[in-house]
Amino acid sequence: MSRIDGFTHSKAIVRPPAENFSDGVTEADLGMPDYQLALKQHDDYCRALQACGLELIKLAPDSRYPDSCFVEDAAIIVGDHAVISRLGHPTRRGEESAIADVLAGCKALVRVEAPGTIDGGDVMAVGDHFFIGLTGRTNEAGAAQLAAVARKCGMTSSTVPIDKWVHLKTAMSAVDSDTMLCLDGIPESSFSAVRKKVTVPQEEHWAANSLSTNGFVLVPTNCPRTAQRVQESGKKVLTVDTSEFQKMDGRLTCLSILL
Numbered sequence: 001m002s003r004i005d006g007f008t009h010s011k012a013i014v015r016p017p018a019e020n021f022s023d024g025v026t027e028a029d030l031g032m033p034d035y036q037l038a039l040k041q042h043d044d045y046c047r048a049l050q051a052c053g054l055e056l057i058k059l060a061p062d063s064r065y066p067d068s069c070f071v072e073d074a075a076i077i078v079g080d081h082a083v084i085s086r087l088g089h090p091t092r093r094g095e096e097s098a099i100a101d102v103l104a105g106c107k108a109l110v111r112v113e114a115p116g117t118i119d120g121g122d123v124m125a126v127g128d129h130f131f132i133g134l135t136g137r138t139n140e141a142g143a144a145q146l147a148a149v150a151r152k153c154g155m156t157s158s159t160v161p162i163d164k165w166v167h168l169k170t171a172m173s174a175v176d177s178d179t180m181l182c183l184d185g186i187p188e189s190s191f192s193a194v195r196k197k198v199t200v201p202q203e204e205h206w207a208a209n210s211l212s213t214n215g216f217v218l219v220p221t222n223c224p225r226t227a228q229r230v231q232e233s234g235k236k237v238l239t240v241d242t243s244e245f246q247k248m249d250g251r252l253t254c255l256s257i258l259l
Contacts, residue, residue, distance in 0.1 A: 041243070133162040
């Protein structure tokens with residue numbers, strides 16, 4: 001079960017944090033995460049995905065890569081293809097191997113080659129269009145390689161320069177095939193083709209990254225105003241506490257790859 005708009009799924013790849021999770025890369029300045037609480041929150045996240053009708057593909061934690069629970073960055077699903085990332089932060093390169101092993105069983109793999117870099121968190125699909133953020137993690141060469149796969153699959157793409165956030169999807173995420181959540185104040189010009197926009201107040205900036213699948217939207221527990229706005233748009237809302245992942249710059253979509 002898979003649609004081109006990317007919002008109907010049957011499975012999710014997930015990976016719990018390893019014991020050295022707190023050694024990962026972060027700019028959040030929110031203090032040290034509580035590992036045991038992070039494990040509980042990851043379990044709750046997995047249960048929420050199951051409540052959305054998803055079968056989980058669970059990978060083992062990997063202490064070689066403290067950021068490896070953020071599986072989204074390792075691959076981008078493009079129709080029947082999976083683009084395997086060359087991750088933008090050098091310490092994270094290698095995380096993608098286990099993800100590629102799983103995806104090889106159901107997708108045609110395309111690997112991003114040097115000098116290209118790309119993180120899945122910089123890629124937002126709305127309908128059959130991919131917005132690709134150019135950030136410290138994703139460069140022009142990586143974006144061009146993803147764009148070539150999108151064209152091959154009959155999809156379009158555009159690049160969006162990002163200088164304020166770690167990833168494009170730090171500040172926005174898709175709700176359905178013509179709707180996106182975005183931080184209040186995001187420039188409209190790059191996203192004029194998106195018909196509906198649900199604004200997220202700055203004090204609830206974590207909710208700019210929410211996860212949509214099978215008619216449900218997962219929203220961070222600490223963002224009640226955004227949860228109400230999403231519910232008013234006609235979606236079923238599930239709230240999930242990700243406070244410990246937020247300390248490591250992690251957001252809801254970061255923790256899974258949807259298939």
